[in-house]
Amino acid sequence: MKSTIAVDIGSSRMRAGSYTAKSNEPIQYNQIPTRSEGMPIEDRLVNLIESVWPEDYEVKSIAAACPGPLDPLNGIVVAPPNIPEWQYFPLQEFLHSTFNLPAAINKDANLAAYGEWSFGAGKGYSNLIYLTISTGIGGGFIIDDKLLTGNTGFAGEVGHMSVIPQGPVCSCGKEGHLEAIASGPAIVRWVKSRLEDETLLDHFPEGELTAKHISDAAETGNELAIAAYERAGKYIGLVIADLLHIFNTSLVIIGGGVSRAGDLLFNPIRKSVTESVLSDVYLDNLQILPAALGDNSGILGALVLSREIASDLSQ
Amino acid sequence: MKSTIAVDIGSSRMRAGSYTAKSNEPIQYNQIPTRSEGMPIEDRLVNLIESVWPEDYEVKSIAAACPGPLDPLNGIVVAPPNIPEWQYFPLQEFLHSTFNLPAAINKDANLAAYGEWSFGAGKGYSNLIYLTISTGIGGGFIIDDKLLTGNTGFAGEVGHMSVIPQGPVCSCGKEGHLEAIASGPAIVRWVKSRLEDETLLDHFPEGELTAKHISDAAETGNELAIAAYERAGKYIGLVIADLLHIFNTSLVIIGGGVSRAGDLLFNPIRKSVTESVLSDVYLDNLQILPAALGDNSGILGALVLSREIASDLSQ
Structure with a gap:
């Protein structure tokens, strides 16, 4: 065998x-x-x-x-x-x-897109956009039933699309990239920068603050935590709208640890996409789905x- | 026959x-x-x-x-x-x-990309990005020797990629799109908004101010006119860097009336691309060329x- x-x-x-x-x-x-x-x-x-x-x-x-x-x-x-x-x-x-x-x-991220396309949320589609929201933000694109690799293999770096000129510094050293605004560590940084009375920290008195802590706090109604995911979702949605303008796919799959926050993240993403697209034609039959294969x-x-x-x- | x-x-x-x-x-x-x-x-x-x-x-x-x-x-x-x-x-x-x-x-813009790929600056390439900078900003993408059309045919709308959140209002009604910042009319609007002493207007005392007037003024050394093209080129370059992160092509072709300004626009574009890419791997063998077929x-x-x-x- x-x-x-x-x-x-x-x-x-x-x-x-x-x-x-x-x-x-x-x-x-x-x-x-x-x-x-x-x-x-x-x-x-x-x-x-x-x-x-x-x-x-x-x-x-x-x-x-x-x-x-x-x-x-x-x-x-x-x-x-x-x-x-x-x-x-x-x-x-x-x-x-x-x-x-x-x-x-x-x-x-390319192989995660490939996995979701072969066996998961993207099965049966010829075109899809895959995003992973985690410690970093990555992406993979299936175009005409093929993985988009680019001329020298470096395609799909969604996390380094520019979102806010002169915005927060990214892991790559440039400013204002999506990863610097909506990744797990970026969500944590934004919450920390606004923790004036530190009430949120009551929820996790020990150890380091993570995006998971913040999503847990949001589940209990903490407004700062909810705002943090709304902000991340807004900018992820803005980039998805940009990608729809370019690729006009009917499927966007979102995976990675931060996406496990579910509706807390997906609702503001969907709202932002709807508000940001140039025309409703980009919303026809559009699905924005969580990755089906998880880890x-x-x-x-x-x-x-x-x-x-x-x-x-x-x- | x-x-x-x-x-x-x-x-x-x-x-x-x-x-x-x-x-x-x-x-x-x-x-x-x-x-x-x-x-x-x-x-x-x-x-x-x-x-x-x-x-x-x-x-x-x-x-x-x-x-x-x-x-x-x-x-x-x-x-x-x-x-x-x-x-x-x-x-x-x-x-x-x-x-x-x-x-x-x-x-x-799709057919202009197709024309340049078949007979012009893109001949022999399997992957290229085409941008037209004119009254509007459009785009067309050749991926694996095929025109990228998208699920319902609306792919390639580069002009409506978001560049400055809450930026100038675009022809489509949304804010901060590239077209609202770097198209011909956008260049004119930016110059007009800064024409405090109206010295630039000495160059074209009659009729409506156009991007061509501004590029002519730049040729004679007018600083405001040069700054207008530098600003447009900076944001066009930022979007090209975003597109290189996604597509990793080795060729970008730029056509349309505004691109006839030549180095006045292409130099700030090339500078901005070089400064904005995540890694030098996106610059390897990269060419940013004017459209070869003109009109x-x-x-x-x-x-x-x-x-x-x-x-x-x-x-």
């Missing part, structure tokens, strides 16, 4: 699974923290992959989702802000030479890619 | 040509003002097309470029701001039934479309 391996590398944890040609239930699955003292990330990655290597199956290929910016055409991790060890790391070649198998890599969008996208590069997965 | 007809409908003039299957030199060509008292635009259009009907050729198809928003899939002109008579006008069916020939229409981008794009829908153009 033949199998394929899919990997999803995040800044805090790495996950891997082995799969047959037909089922999305892994034969074996494992996840570990991305980092530990004394061992390089790539060695931990090798251990992780070996831990899901299926005994009774021949493995035919390996594909991995990894934070960008990333060059999928040459298989090089370029400059992931949260994995600074991997500046221009040739991850594809590393996987290929370590395991002597066809290997491929792509940006996490698995990325690894299942990597699975599709891994199946594509396997020379022969039949039997 | 067989032939095909291409039409370019603008808000001030309409142009038509008849062409063989192989040459872009028209067999016959004519242009007339779009409007005259006492005759509907569609009747003038019919007269124009008849005036270029070639005597010794069988005509096999007609295609027209027309201001948007426009539904190319159903061939309907939806709501062109400068041709208010044509609200939801079924132009494709009108051409088809009037001349009993295959007919097609598309948005002017003919649109009609030659319509020609490509007309040839595509002709059943048989050989001989």
Whole structure:
């Protein structure tokens, strides 16, 4: 029997699974923290992959989702802000030479879009926009049944679209990008900047304030917390309207940790999109949906890619 | 001998040509003002097309470029701001039934992109971004050797990307769109708003101030005029950077009347793009070029479309 391996590398944890040609239930699955003292990330990655290597199956290929910016055409991790060890790391070649198998890599948001399109909220659509709202903001686009990669593989960086000129400084160093205004850390920063009487902090007296704390506070009616999500949703909606003007898709999928706030985020997004589009033609049959695969969008996208590069997965 | 007809409908003039299957030199060509008292635009259009009907050729198809928003899939002109008579006008069916020939229409900026890609600055590229900076700002995108049309045909509305939240009001009624900041009329409005001592007006004492007057003044060193183009170029560059983050193309073509200002506009655009991109990877091999076909981008794009829908153009 033949199998394929899919990997999803995040800044805090790495996950891997082995799969047959037909089922999305892994034969074996494992996840570990991305980092530990004394061992390089790539060695931990090798251990992780070996831990899901299926005994009774021949493995035919390996594909991995990894934070960008990333060059999928040459298989090089370029400059992931949260994995600074991997500046221009040739991850594809590393996987290929370590395991002597066809290997491929792509940006996490691209493969999450690919996963949602193949098995999730985007199944059956030829065109869709995928956004992930998390520590950062990323995107992936399916156009005419193909992943949009661009000339050198760096397409889809929705988080770095300019929203407020001379606005808050982004993780990339530029000003006013969507990621600097509506990502999880940006939501936290905005709340902190307005915490004059610190009443909100009563809800989480210990530890660091996170977007999840703020969404919990919003659920209990905290006005500042609600305003924080309304503000984030407004700017995400503005960028979605811009993207609809360009792509005119009928489907927008939103995933990532911050999107788990549900209506708290989706309602202001939908309101902002409706208010921001040039014409109602962009709203005809438009759906703005949460990602259906949750945490698995990325690894299942990597699975599709891994199946594509396997020379022969039949039997 | 067989032939095909291409039409370019603008808000001030309409142009038509008849062409063989192989040459872009028209067999016959004519242009007339779009409007005259006492005759509907569609009747003038019919007269124009008849005036270029070639005597010794069988005509096999007609295609027209027309201001948007426009539904190319159903061939309907939806709501062109400068041709208010044509609200939801079924132009494709009108051409088809009037001349009993295959007919097609598309948005002017889409067909200008198509023309530049087929015969102009974009020849040989599989992916490109085309912008037209004129009375309005429009766009067309070639992705994987296909025109991006979107789910219902309304893709490519670059002019209505949001640039300055709560910024100047756009022709569409929304605020802060690129068109409201960097189109010809927007450049004029900005200069007028700053004309405190009216020194600039010495250059054109009569008639209405236009973007051309301002570019002429800039050529003579007028600081306000130079600043107006620098401001427009800065925001156009910001939007181009956003589009590069999404599409990662290596070619951006800029056409339209305002682009004739040349370096006066292109230098601040290039500076702004360089300053605004997330990473230098978006600048690798990037070219930002003026449209090569000048006024003919649109009609030659319509020609490509007309040839595509002709059943048989050989001989």
